[in-house]
Amino acid sequence: MLTARPGAFIDAALTAPHAFTPDSWRVGSLTFNHSAPGIISIQPDVAKVSRCVVLSSGIHGDETAPIELIDRLLADILSEQFIPNVPLLLIIGHAEAIKAHTRFIENNLNRLFGGWNEEKNEEHYLANQLQTAVSDFFAAQPDDMTRWHLDLHSAIRESYHYMFGVIPTTPTARDVRPMAALLNDAKMDATVLSQSPSPTFSWYSANHHGALAATLEMGRVAPLFENDMREYEPLDRTLRGLLKAATLPTELAPMRFYRVTRTLTKHTDQFALTFPSSAKNFTPFEQGALLATDQGQEIYAEHEGEVVIFPNANVHVGHRAGLLATPFEPTVNQPIYVHAPQKASA
Incomplete structure (x- = not known):
C-alpha cells in the first residue's frame, strides 16, 4: 500500500519491475489498484459524475513537472484531502528515462501508441503496457461515461506560448470545445488542433477509445524536484475540477487557437x-x-x-x-x- 507521503508514487514508479508486487487497498470510499510501478487506478464506490479520466506523465523522462503534479495529486487523494468523484487512472510512464533524466532511451515513446509493438526494447514494451492499462481502465467503466485523457508533458524548447495543448485528430467529427474550454480554464496560452494521425498517447485514447484527449505542454523541462510548481497551480486546480465537478468550464477566451x-x-x-x-x-x-x-x-x-x-x-x-x-x-x-x-x- 502506498503511503500519502509526497514522492511515494514517484519512488514506486522508479522501482525495478522485478522488485514490484501489485497491490490493492481501500481508503474511505475509494479502491486503489496499483497494477505496475507507475500505474495506479482509483475507483469510487459510486461515481457521482459520469466521466472517467486518465492523467499521464513521464512519457518523456526529462519532462518532470507533470510527474510532480501527478504525485502530489495522488498524495492528496491517499490522505483524503481530495476525494475524486470519478474513476481515475494515474500514470508515471518511463522510469528508466526518468532516472537517466533523458527524453528516451532508444525510441521516442510518444511515437509508439499506434497499436501493438514488437517488444524490441524498453520503449516498445512500455507502449504496449500503457496501451493495455488504458484499454483495461476504460473497459471497466460504464459505456455511457465520457472518457477523458490528458497526457502531460513539458517543452524542450522556448515558446511564444509558454503552456499549450495539442488536441489529436480523430477519424470522425467531434466537437472539442469541452476540452478547449478546460485548457482555457487551466490558463493554457494556446490550443493546437492537429489534422493528421500521429501515434501519440493522447491520439491512442482519442482514436481507440473515443476519449476527449489532449497533449499538454507545461512550461520547460527541469530536473526532478527542481520545478517551480507554483506555475502549474491553475492547471492543478482545473484538473481537480475535472475529477470532482458535475459541470465543467465553457469559456474559450482569451486562449489562442491554431490549426495544423x-x-x-x-x-x-x-x-x-x-x-x-x-x-x-x-x-x-x-x-x-x-x-x-x-x-x-x-x-x-x-x-x-x-x-x-x-x-x-x-x-x-x-x-x-x-x-x-x-x-x-x-x-x-x-x-x-x-x-x-x-x-x-x-
Missing part, C-alpha cells in the same frame, strides 16, 4: 531546417519563406504567419520533424471539429 496545416516529415538523412534549431515554438514565417530541404525537395511557408511547432531535425527518418500551423478565431457558439478533413469526391 502540414506535418514536416524527415524522409531522408539529408533533411535540414533552414532556421536555427533553437527557434521557439510558434515562430511565424512570411508566406513563401523556405523552411526545410530534404534531398532536393524544398518546403516553403504556404500561408502568411504560418508558425512552426516542435521543430527538430534530429529525429529518426520517417518521423515528424515539426508541425506547421496557422492561427484562427473559433466561433464560440459553433462546434470546433478537429478530425482530418475529407477530400471532396470528383
Whole structure:
C-alpha cells in the first residue's frame, strides 16, 4: 500500500519491475489498484459524475513537472484531502528515462501508441503496457461515461506560448470545445488542433477509445524536484475540477487557437531546417519563406504567419520533424471539429 507521503508514487514508479508486487487497498470510499510501478487506478464506490479520466506523465523522462503534479495529486487523494468523484487512472510512464533524466532511451515513446509493438526494447514494451492499462481502465467503466485523457508533458524548447495543448485528430467529427474550454480554464496560452494521425498517447485514447484527449505542454523541462510548481497551480486546480465537478468550464477566451496545416516529415538523412534549431515554438514565417530541404525537395511557408511547432531535425527518418500551423478565431457558439478533413469526391 502506498503511503500519502509526497514522492511515494514517484519512488514506486522508479522501482525495478522485478522488485514490484501489485497491490490493492481501500481508503474511505475509494479502491486503489496499483497494477505496475507507475500505474495506479482509483475507483469510487459510486461515481457521482459520469466521466472517467486518465492523467499521464513521464512519457518523456526529462519532462518532470507533470510527474510532480501527478504525485502530489495522488498524495492528496491517499490522505483524503481530495476525494475524486470519478474513476481515475494515474500514470508515471518511463522510469528508466526518468532516472537517466533523458527524453528516451532508444525510441521516442510518444511515437509508439499506434497499436501493438514488437517488444524490441524498453520503449516498445512500455507502449504496449500503457496501451493495455488504458484499454483495461476504460473497459471497466460504464459505456455511457465520457472518457477523458490528458497526457502531460513539458517543452524542450522556448515558446511564444509558454503552456499549450495539442488536441489529436480523430477519424470522425467531434466537437472539442469541452476540452478547449478546460485548457482555457487551466490558463493554457494556446490550443493546437492537429489534422493528421500521429501515434501519440493522447491520439491512442482519442482514436481507440473515443476519449476527449489532449497533449499538454507545461512550461520547460527541469530536473526532478527542481520545478517551480507554483506555475502549474491553475492547471492543478482545473484538473481537480475535472475529477470532482458535475459541470465543467465553457469559456474559450482569451486562449489562442491554431490549426495544423502540414506535418514536416524527415524522409531522408539529408533533411535540414533552414532556421536555427533553437527557434521557439510558434515562430511565424512570411508566406513563401523556405523552411526545410530534404534531398532536393524544398518546403516553403504556404500561408502568411504560418508558425512552426516542435521543430527538430534530429529525429529518426520517417518521423515528424515539426508541425506547421496557422492561427484562427473559433466561433464560440459553433462546434470546433478537429478530425482530418475529407477530400471532396470528383
